[in-house]
Amino acid sequence: MEIVVISNSFTSCNTTAKKSIVLSSETRKELAKQAKVTKEERRAQIDERHKYLISKLSDGIDLSEQQVEEAIISDDKFQLIEQFFAPNGLKKLLFFYQDVLQQTSNASLRSDGSTNSFLQKKLFLTMGSTENFTGICAFFLRMSDKVITTSNVCQEVNFGIFDCSNGNILQGLELFLSQIMIPALKSQQHWGAVKEGLKNSQIQDFLYSVDRFVDTLSSSRQNLEDRIQLAEVDIDTYVSNLQNPSDYITAGSNTEITEKLEEVLMIWIKQIRQVLVESEQMRREADDIGPSAELEHWKSRMSLFNSLLDDIKSSRVKKTLSILQAARSKTLKQWKELVITMF
Incomplete structure (x- = not known):
């Protein structure tokens, strides 16, 4: 199993209000038609590389492959996948799966200027810097700068899940390290130029440091959860x-x-x-x-x-x-x- 490193690229940003626009039924039909054409064009581009991504996402997020495919070809950032496959392309490909505010298909303005909307789980591509991270992050990481082909995608691309669906990023990171990364590291047989492997003192020091980091992470999370605040009294x-x-x-x-x-x-x-x-x-x-x-x-x-x-x-x-x-x-x-x- 290859070792993957996650960079802390998830940042929060303030959402900006968008002005609601009432579209005529003809305009909505035309937009729907264009969207359908775009989706079918993208569907035709899907090859074994895309199917590899779809399969991993389906297994990791518990969605059917059909649902994942539909989400991908409907995504405004679909081109990020091609940029990820390209030689010297994107180093990472991120998907968020979390609650997103959706408008009803026949949304119309209310008297106060708002529209009918509801929260619904959605799988979508992201750069990780423009959306609040509140759910599950599925990520793909490249092993090299080679072009990703149908024959090397399994060797050149690593997949992982970072679950913060409970809203606690520290706990998500703690579980990822303790249940996935550390067991993988401790079962690693080959350490490159280090021939002794796990018996090497530097490797042992490294694993000890990772264990201590997870302990510190757990302690910090617990301290935040045990945070004491003075009773809220209406004054x-x-x-x-x-x-x-x-x-x-x-x-x-x-x-x-x-x-x-x-x-x-x-x-x-x-x-x-x-x-x-x-x-x-x-x-x-x-x-x-x-x-x-x-x-x-x-x-x-x-x-x-x-x-x-x-x-x-x-x-x-x-x-x-x-x-x-x-x-x-x-x-x-x-x-x-x-x-x-x-x-």
Whole structure:
């Protein structure tokens, strides 16, 4: 099995609104006719190279070969396939399979200017830089600059799947490396000029580094999932219109507002105390474990407290504290002591 490397070419971009145009039935029929002609021309171009791609996509994405073929010949970026096959052509060919906003075939403008639309899974070609990546990426990578022919496509083109259908790219990368790449590397028999193969110390160091990277990836993903945020409490009524110091003084002199915000602050204090207790409990349970677990504990604790610190610096918390400071609230003493304990 050849080793493939994925470059991080997936970037997000803001979608831009497009003006809806109402087409006459004659125009729609003409466009449909042209599209049908284009599809049939492309269908006639399909050879064993295309069938190889179609077969791999069908197996990897769980679509029939007919569905994959229809998606490919209907794609506006169909020419990318020919550019991929050409000598010194594209190094990669990417397909996304994910939910895409579709308009109904007889879409017409509503009174508010919008059209009837719905989400539907779609397989489409992409350069990887103009669409948000939210589903499955199927990729083909070239092994050389040779022209891709019907006789060498199986040897010169590698295929892989990168699944982020749950919306978690870190988890998708972790699974790809741990379940596909690392087992493939560890079963690799030939390492080029390195005759000793897996017995070579440099190869062993490399595999160890990859294992550690996956462990770090898993830890980072877990820390993000365990991110702590202060409870969302509806305080917009009290803090949204504050503009200058006099507004805070006025709010602080209002007993109803200060009592409500003191209740909110106590909720946050109890939440942070609970986090500290749980963190310390985990620390005690890990006392008899080695230095790796100790390091992991402190990394997790740092990530946890950093997420709390981000929330503490948020506008809603700062405004709450400023009003209570103007009111000379006694609950601020508990808050300050707690924050000192944390950091």
